[in-house]
Amino acid sequence: MNNLYQRSIEIILQNQSPNGAFIASPNFLTYHFCWFRDASFVAYAMDLVGETGSSQRFHQWAAAQVNARAELVRDSIRKVRAGEKLRENEILHTRYRLDGQPDEAGDWPNFQLDGFGTWLWALNEHRKKDPTHALSQDLLDAAGLAADYLSELWMLPCYDCWEEFPDEVHPHTLAAIFGGLKAHADFSGSDHGFVLNAIKNKLLQNGAEFGHFVKFPGSPAVDASLLGLSVPYGVVAPDDPLILSTVAQIENTIVREGGLHRYAADTYYGGGAWILLSAWLGWYYKQLAQCDPAKADVPHKKFLALAAWIEKNTGQGAQDGWLPEQVDEHLNAPAYLPEWVERWGQSANPLLWSHAKYIIMTASA
Secondary structure: OOHHHHHHHHHHHHEEOOOOOOOOOOOOOHOOOHHHHHHHHHHHHHHOOOHHHHHHHHHHHHHHHOOHHHHHHHHHHHHOOOOOOOOOOHHHOOEEEOOOOEOOOOOOOOOOOHHHHHHHHHHHHHHHHOOOOOOOOHHHHHHHHHHHHHHHHOOOOOOOOOOOOOOOHHHHHHHHHHHHHHHHHHHHOOOOHHHHHHHHHHHHHHHHHOOOOOOOOOOOOOOOHHHHHOOOOOOOOOOHHHHHHHHHHHHHOOOOOEEEEEEOOOOOOOOOOOHHHHHHHHHHHHHHHHHOOHHHHHHHHHHHHHHHHHHHHOOHHHHHHOOOOOEOOOOOHHHHHHHHHHHHHHOOOOOOOHHHHHHHHHHOO
C-alpha cells in the first residue's frame, strides 16, 4: 500500500479518543467534536484495514450516547405519532463532545437524521467482519432505539448532511435511513419493510422528473451526496440507469479540474472541491467496475484519475500526509473564502473523514 494509505491509518488512530470517539479534525476548533455521520465512515475504514478494535470502541461509544438518551428517543417518537412538533431539546443531537456530552453552548443545526442511519449501516459492516461474534446487548439496545427513531421520523424535514436547508426532505438523508434500517433488519431480524418500501418509492419518484436523482424537487441540480443512494446505502445498484444518469450530471456540473464539489451553488469556504467526495466518487467507480468486468476499463480509469488528484492535494512539509476537507482552487464563489477564514480560521486540515474515504476508496472490494 502507498504512503498516504498508511499515513491515513496513523492519523485516524492518533486522533481517536481513548473512549472510542473520533474527533472530526484536531486542528479546526469548530470540528473538535464527534459526529455520528463521519465517525461511522471512519469506523468502517478501520474495519477495512483490520483495526477492528478501533471500530469496536467507536461503536461502543456511539451506543452509549444513544442508550443514555433512551427516554428522549421514546418521548420524541410519542410526540411525532401524536402529530406534535419536536423542540431542540427533544431530538438526538448530531455531534457530541468527545466525552459524550452535547454541545450545549453552541447554536448548531442538530436535527440531522442521516448520521444515525449511517451508524446502523457501519455497525452491521463491523459485525460482518466476524459474524460468529454476536453484538453485545448494549449495542443491540442502542441500535433498536436508533431504528425506532428513524422509522418514525424519516419523513420529517431536517438539515442535510452539509447541515443546511432544514425545510427539505433530502435524498441522501432518506438513503442513509434506508441503508441503516436495512442493516438493522439484517442483524436484528426486525421487519422494516413498510418504511423501506416507502423510502425507496419516494426516492424513485424524486428521480423521475429529470431522469436522474436531484438535490431538490423541481430542480435538475445535483449534489455529490447523491452517490450515497447507490454506494454505500444500496437504494439502487451502481449500474442502475437512474444513478448512472445522476453520476453523469455530477461529472458534467460539479467535477472540475479533477475534484468533486458538493454542489454548484456551494459557498462554504468559497465552495472548493472536497477530498472526501472525490474519494466517494472513486469508491462508486470501483463498485461500478465490478458490476460488469467487461466494461470496467472506463470506471477504472476514472478511479485512477481521482486517486491521483487526491494524492496531489496531500499536505506537505510540517503537514505531511494530511488530507484537508477541501481544496481552495477552482472555487465556486472565491469572494466567500476570506469571510469564512475570518469567521473560523483556515478550513479543516486534516479531516478524518477525508482520510477515511481515501482508505475506503483504496481498500474496498
